Amino acid sequence: MFAQLIQDPAKINYVENPAKPPEIDAWGQLPKLASTFDHVDGLFYFTYIVCIFFFVVILGALLFSVVKYRRKTWDQPAASNVTHNTPLEVVWTIVPLIIVMIMFAWGFKGCMDMTVVPEAASRNTYKATAKQWNWTFTYPNHATPSFNEVWIEVNKPVQFLCESTDVLHAFFIPVMRVKRDIVPGRFQSVWFHPIEIGEFHLFCAEYCGDDHSRMYAKVHVVSAEEFATAPWDKWDDTTPALAAKSGESLYKNLCQTCHSVNGTPAVGPTWKGLFTKQGDTFVGRQREVIEGGAKKTITVDEAYITESVRKPDQKKVAESPYDKNNMTAFPDLDERRIKGLIEYMKSLAAAQ
Amino acid sequence: MSHDGHHSIVIPAPGPEFVPHTVAHHFDSPVQEFQSMKLGFWLFLATEILLFGGLFAAYFYFHEAFPETFRVGGAQLDWRLGAVNTTVLLVSSWTMAMGVRCAQTSQKQKTLMFCALTLVGAVAFMVIKFFEYKAKNDHGLVVFSELFSGYNEATGQLAWFKDYDGVMANVPHGHMFFAIYLTMTAIHGLHVVIGAGLIIWIMKGTAKGRFHAGYYLPVDLVGLYWHLVDLIWIFLFPLLYLVP
Amino acid sequence: MSAHTHNDHGHAHADAGHDHGGGLQMGHHHVSSAAMFFNVLAILLVLTIVTVAVSRFDFGGANMLIAMGIASVKASLVIAIFMHMKWDTAINKIVFLSSFLFLSLLFIFTLADQATRRVDHEMHTTRTPVDKQWVHPSTLEKH
């Protein structure tokens, strides 16, 4: 009935290798890294100052009264019995009204600037697909997608069309001041104009289930020259060892949320012991699976793993809770990368 | 609970076949009691309106989103049955109003008779509803035996929506109309059943002579409830059977 | 509906005036005449026939308006006469009718959001049908 309640110390449950934290300014705020800064932060500081002003007024009046008019004897009456002061009441109705209307107009103007996608950004459109619990980024005019990491060019407005295949997520890059909930069943768009090179956080800001907090992606803002080399499309598989290494980094980005490599129970079955090394060859283990409602035993091999990545519901591991849990499909993953993952799985056996 | 020194106010019965009514201890007068109860009940009816309002909002929302689905779906309902049911409810609303009127004028036998007629209306409504549901079931538009069997993600098939005749094949999300139809009419039907129960309770009290010109509050309130049930159907009928 | 009578009640608290809505009034004295109830029923049934008859013709976008208009008239009759709202106290009227007011807020804002979302899409985001494969928006714009 109860799932495991207490965290397994073996499973360190957080984002590996996040981006470096941005520098914080004297106000405790994030630095100016994108054009959207002006839309948000100008008004933010304005409201901040207005609020501090009113807070100081209220606090000052309170403290002054408490000190000055403290009751000294138990039967002391009030120093004044004024019940109202119409001009004063009118003033403190009208003045806040004017201030908040300024805030509203300013806020709406900024909001329109941030939601109406300019021509330049719509010509540089990415697709961001959110799933429980990872991100897939598809690049404009480039076939290979990237997972949980995205590269964008500095000083070039960019639009993200966000799509969710399951539940609500939200696309949130704090330093770029952009946030948009991703509603399954339709596209939501977000645009911004990065002006500094660096690595930044991309969070999921709308609660989406168990590993909501691990739904993290790293945003690389790079120079035009570096962008031209398509850094997300580097895949070294010249030798099986290098392929396994590439596979490992992909595993950490994409698969680690649900699959352990050391046998720890997780959402999905562990990769430990998928292959065993016999001499120079790797032999897949026997596994009971459910296909089309019927149980059968298969041998783990490359075809099975490829199918499990692309159509995970085809053959489900017949073991609780994996027979009930659903894995998200990765139809975008190309042969070379799947091969890299398999090499990594095999390297796990070799290491033992 | 005893209340020392408290004089209960008693409304005398108009005749030997009736019993007097004692005003609750915390009220100063029968007027205060009557008005309090009635205000409370109107407030309750307001919450009922808002409760159904959520369903109506969903109806309009999806009517706007999938007009074709609602048009084709509405055509599958039998407007004749709907019209008969509307008539039944309207007539029963009238008998209920007459029942309240007879209670107001201390006419015990007539109150009983009109309440009984209202009850007949409630039963007739539910019987007609049953045949209507059965027809939907036979066409696979709402398969009641499969209602809780869920949704197959792989095939995209909904267990309770089979659509044997394929009438909804060419519209998007054909189940949507029937889901809303079922939910609205089922919750309305539940209110009809509750209303029928209340009418039976009222008839018992009337038979004992508890309700008369001096105290007919429960009859009045149940009457209001029954009219509300009618009121909701007045809107449901064109929305589900006619407009789409 | 001014023809209503209220002379046939043998009520202990019978009072002379019917200045409705007075706070200290009993407010529940009104006993409507059976004839009026019957007339209202007749009107309701006629209106039911009308709404069915009208629905056989297609007025396009006006279908919903016509049907809801007739239903509202019927509902008003039920509320005013059968539910005695016409003779009820002011506060009871306010309470019940305000529920429709607040309900209309739910309708207005929710439906306005839905209606204007479409405008939004046409205005400044790319319209991409979800059922289809993702197509790069620049190719979409060419069509």
Place this chain on the structure above:
Amino acid sequence: MSTNVPVIDAHPTISEPPKNYLNCSRGFMSWAGTLDHKRIGIMYLIGVSAAFLAGGVFALLVRLHLWEPHGMLFTNETYNQIFTLHGAFMVFIFVIPAIPGSLGNMVLPLMLGAKDVALPRLNLLSFYLWCGGTLLATLAIVLGGFDTGWTFYAPYSLYTDQAVVSIGLGIFLLGFSSIFTGLNFIVTTHKLRAPGLTWFRMPLFVWAIYATAILQVLATPVLGITVLLVAFERLYNIGIFDPRLGGDPVLFEHFFWFYSHPAVYIMVLPAFGIISELVTVHSRKPLFGYKLMAFSALAIAIISFLVWGHHMFTSGQSTFAMFAFSFLTFFVAIPTAIKEFSWVATIWKGSIALNSPMLYTLAFLIIFAIGGLTGVILGALNVDLHLHDTYFVVAHFHYVMMGSIALAFFAGLHHWWPKMFGIMYDETLAKIACALIFIGFNATFIPQFIMGSQGMPRRYATYVPEFEGYHHASTIGAVILGSGVALMVYYLLASLLIRKPAMQNQWGGVTLDWLTPTPPPLENFATPPSVTTEVYDYSTLDYESLRTPVR
């Protein structure tokens, strides 16, 4: 002293203590089956306090877990369940019923000069509905918990394999409990006022509870149908919220916030009422701008129906809706600001007693100022695009809900405790507890404002390491806050054993609740009261009653 209201020592001088609502009858059934509003109020008080402590324990677990970036204690799933339980218990089981259910039930009929609420049976029913709802929520924990967050956003709440139906039905019952309480208070206020107690002579607590009741009656049914629809979705896939079946999750958010935004005011308006009472009594000065205060309570109630969309600025509603909702949202700021200013103006030139209820009130005024002003920051559309769903929002609504509403609840509890039981608690401990709560609270949530503005998203079981320092500060603050609450529970319970008698009119109030014997007799007043003076007229204060101990 020139008032027609009943005299304090109306009961004859006999050796045994006078009969009051506490000692008039004994036995379990005399409580469980009681129709007396004061006893129902006490039962609510026990219930909501237990719920608050449970919710507080969940909160401490959440804070402890977040001590380390990778999460110290729980698996992510457990963490999600715990923060959901914290939210659901605090919102639905504690905050919404807390003040109306306990203090409202206790004080409202007293203030109106009524013998009871208008519908005593319904009152008891709503208490048992509350119990039923709480039971179903607790049952949901046993059935495996629920991890949807207290907002139940579709479609996650439709897909997750947990006990959502049970908690959903629990919330349905809690909703009807709330509706019936509100309905009862509206009828009581309209029909059971004492002679001479005109609308503008009613204490502001009554105004606040009345405005709350309007919201409870008109908004809660929509929550009822929403949770029912979620339950139906899970039971038979209606599809209206499920995008796989053509439904729209944003529609769920509309339905949910149509209730849950007014619900924020269902929670906060009674707190405003309590504070309005307390500032005048403990400053011994008429409330500044009484009429404007009364109207602003109603204005908040009405406007709160028009602003729910500000919870959905990033959710994908249309630009038009964002425009309208942001515009209307700013209007709520006005009556709220009026209230805050009027409270400060009431204290100004008063005779300010620095006893524990007043200290809690002052703490409220400071914390609510921060909570309200940060709300203005969040109301601005483009700023909200950045701050939405971050710890900034978390801190903001805790400043309003925990900092303001719970503190007002504590303030009211300390204020009316001598009235309810005729005994006093330890004032020194009370002041220490108040200081601990105030310091601990700010230490918990100020770091969260900073974190949030730097982009720390809410509902995270683990986080990136740069936020660790802020989380440490926040957790330490939460422990201080928790110890303050524990101290408060201790001395309040201890006062029930020590039984140090309170004064007949402990604080010098002039509203009807202080003019009946302490503790009140079963039907509240020895003789039916009538009112001839304006509200909060401290020239009528009978100073002797401040020194007459309860017998």
